Amino acid sequence: MTALLQVEGLKAFYGPSEALHGIGFSLAHGGITTILGANGAGKTTTLRALVGMIRREGKILFDGKPIDKLSTEAIARLGVAHVPEGRGTFTGLSVDENLRIAAYTRSDRAAIKDDMERVFGYFPRLKERINQQAGTLSGGEQQMLAIARALMLRPRLMLLDEPSFGLAPLIVQEIFRIMRLINSEGKVSVLLVEQNAALALGLATEAYVLETGNVVMSGPAAEVKNDEGIRKSYLGY
Amino acid sequence: MEQLLQQIASGLASGAIYACVALALVMIFTATEHLNFAQGEMAMFSTYLCWQLIQFGLGFWTALAIAAGLSFVIGVLIERIILRPLAGASALSVVVVFIGLLAIFHSMAGAIWSHTIKSFPSPFPEVSFAGSGIIGPHQIGMVVVTIAMLSALFAFFRFTTLGLAMRAAAQNPTSARLVGVNVDWMLALGWGLAAAIGAVAGAMVAPVVYLEPNMMSSILLYGFAGALVGGISSPGGAVFGGFMVGVLENLVAYFGNLTEKTFGVYIIGNGEKLSVALIIVITILTLKPAGLFGRVITKRV
Ligand SMILES: Nc1ncnc2c1ncn2[C@@H]1O[C@H](COP(=O)(O)OP(=O)(O)OP(=O)(O)O)[C@@H](O)[C@H]1O
Ligand SMILES: [Mg+2]
Numbered sequence: 041m042t043a044l045l046q047v048e049g050l051k052a053f054y055g056p057s058e059a060l061h062g063i064g065f066s067l068a069h070g071g072i073t074t075i076l077g078a079n080g081a082g083k084t085t086t087l088r089a090l091v092g093m094i095r096r097e098g099k100i101l102f103d104g105k106p107i108d109k110l111s112t113e114a115i116a117r118l119g120v121a122h123v124p125e126g127r128g129t130f131t132g133l134s135v136d137e138n139l140r141i142a143a144y145t146r147s148d149r150a151a152i153k154d155d156m157e158r159v160f161g162y163f164p165r166l167k168e169r170i171n172q173q174a175g176t177l178s179g180g181e182q183q184m185l186a187i188a189r190a191l192m193l194r195p196r197l198m199l200l201d202e203p204s205f206g207l208a209p210l211i212v213q214e215i216f217r218i219m220r221l222i223n224s225e226g227k228v229s230v231l232l233v234e235q236n237a238a239l240a241l242g243l244a245t246e247a248y249v250l251e252t253g254n255v256v257m258s259g260p261a262a263e264v265k266n267d268e269g270i271r272k273s274y275l276g277y
Numbered sequence: 278m279e280q281l282l283q284q285i286a287s288g289l290a291s292g293a294i295y296a297c298v299a300l301a302l303v304m305i306f307t308a309t310e311h312l313n314f315a316q317g318e319m320a321m322f323s324t325y326l327c328w329q330l331i332q333f334g335l336g337f338w339t340a341l342a343i344a345a346g347l348s349f350v351i352g353v354l355i356e357r358i359i360l361r362p363l364a365g366a367s368a369l370s371v372v373v374v375f376i377g378l379l380a381i382f383h384s385m386a387g388a389i390w391s392h393t394i395k396s397f398p399s400p401f402p403e404v405s406f407a408g409s410g411i412i413g414p415h416q417i418g419m420v421v422v423t424i425a426m427l428s429a430l431f432a433f434f435r436f437t438t439l440g441l442a443m444r445a446a447a448q449n450p451t452s453a454r455l456v457g458v459n460v461d462w463m464l465a466l467g468w469g470l471a472a473a474i475g476a477v478a479g480a481m482v483a484p485v486v487y488l489e490p491n492m493m494s495s496i497l498l499y500g501f502a503g504a505l506v507g508g509i510s511s512p513g514g515a516v517f518g519g520f521m522v523g524v525l526e527n528l529v530a531y532f533g534n535l536t537e538k539t540f541g542v543y544i545i546g547n548g549e550k551l552s553v554a555l556i557i558v559i560t561i562l563t564l565k566p567a568g569l570f571g572r573v574i575t576k577r578v
Contacts, residue, residue: 093451093454111454113457113459116454116457117457122455124451128451128452128455130449130452131448132444133441133444133448137444137445140438141438141442141445141456141458143456144438144442144457144458145457189456193456
């Protein structure tokens with residue numbers, strides 16, 4: 041079976057400087073792959089390169105089709121939802137408007153309504169705050185909104201950049217529990233970038249470790265998790 | 278007393294025009310952080326287009342609809358052809374381009390239609406009615422038409438998906454792209470709408486100020502002042518600010534005349550109302566830099 045996402049020789053650039061030096065990885069249909077690494081390893085850059093937010097070279101196949109020449113908005117239309125570093129909230133819009141604009145690529149009004157109810161099922165707190173300006177939500181609520189917005193796209197693939205960042209452990213657990221649900225119930229494949237390796241390895245099936253723009257190690261998440269050598273040398277815990 | 282009411286009413290009428298110009302400025306500013314100095318000259322040019330269509334024998338409203346449509350297209354083309362390549366250019370180069378646009382529209386209008394002052398027909402009937410001493414039919418029509426247009430715009434931005442997408446693209450272009458919004462087109466659309474608003478404002482004010490290439494220059498200043506007073510990042514605030522500046526300007530003249538009559542000393546009059554209105558605007562901005570309704574944007578460093 042072919043992978044949902046297949047990446048080979050991916051390079052990415054900020055201006056003239058190369059930040060990714062030709063990395064490769066893959067993500068199975070319905071799978072959860074995590075990309076780990078220290079600060080500045082290139083995790084965020086990898087996600088940005090995948091959705092065309094920065095200049096990139098190399099091969100990116102989404103469901104067998106090359107997307108490395110497509111614009112960010114065209115990739116979104118294919119069903120790739122990126123929850124970026126900093127969450128990308130439309131701070132001046134209400135929660136409701138944030139969710140509605142997230143379904144911009146779709147025209148099936150009835151289904152959009154259903155999906156709205158579904159995300160409120162996952163995140164009841166958002167429903168309570170539906171008319172609140174999104175910029176005034178707490179950090180945890182904004183992270184919930186970010187994931188809810190990604191779901192409104194009806195994605196086949198969700199890219200998540202450090203969803204645990206800056207949140208209390210209890211909220212993080214809640215968010216990871218829901219991610220697992222979204223993956224299993226919603227058939228959404230997930231590419232998860234995390235600094236919190238223990239957390240990510242608990243959720244993911246495959247893991248890749250990045251160091252200064254190169255993949256230095258990869259394997260099934262369970263193996264990586266149990267290999268003390270890898271943990272000590274790359275993940276620092 | 279009647280004179281005071283009269284001044285307020287005519288202040289509201291010119292304020293309606295300033296409100297339109299202010300809104301057009303704010304629409305482009307929130308999306309690009311640039312102030313379009315050419316907005317007034319674009320509106321003037323649109324007004325000439327409208328006049329020309331009326332000369333061809335079209336009815337006023339048909340002519341205005343076509344002129345607004347043409348202005349929309351011109352606005353879109355200006356964004357796509359002239360401003361698009363400047364994305365990422367320094368603020369100063371964009372200012373230079375705006376000033377260039379201003380000069381181009383100004384001299385084009387002069388070259389095509391000459392610099393002589395032309396009268397512009399009012400679409401509203403000359404009727405007299407109770408209270409017509411306070412406000413004339415054209416002034417009422419002007420307020421009604423602009424308020425109808427502004428309400429339609431607010432409804433568009435608030436209730437339609439496209440309006441929402443335009444707001445999203447203006448606020449956070451990166452996130453807008455991530456949800457599939459074509460941000461470039463939203464910008465062009467914003468330019469088109471701003472130009473169309475200018476066309477309507479121009480055609481409404483032209484019967485009052487007459488048609489000539491300089492007709493919009495002080496109006497642009499007032500609109501600009503209105504946008505700043507209301508908050509350059511707040512469309513609703515800009516509209517309020519426009520009306521406020523209109524009323525303020527007339528009150529200044531009114532009280533100036535009053536003091537002259539009662540005390541026999543001339544302090545301020547019609548000639549100074551622009552300066553005094555601007556002084557009041559500057560005072561408000563010193564006290565409240567973001568404008569009355571603007572949010573202070575703190576940039577993360
Ligand atoms: N906007 C940018 N302009 C220039 N260089 C950048 C930019 N963003 C990141 N970089 C550089 O690219 C490299 C990878 O950064 P990246 O943000 O991908 O790291 P990361 O793995 O996401 O780190 P963190 O865990 O801190 O988020 C770093 O050397 C960084 O300095
Ligand atoms: Mg990062």
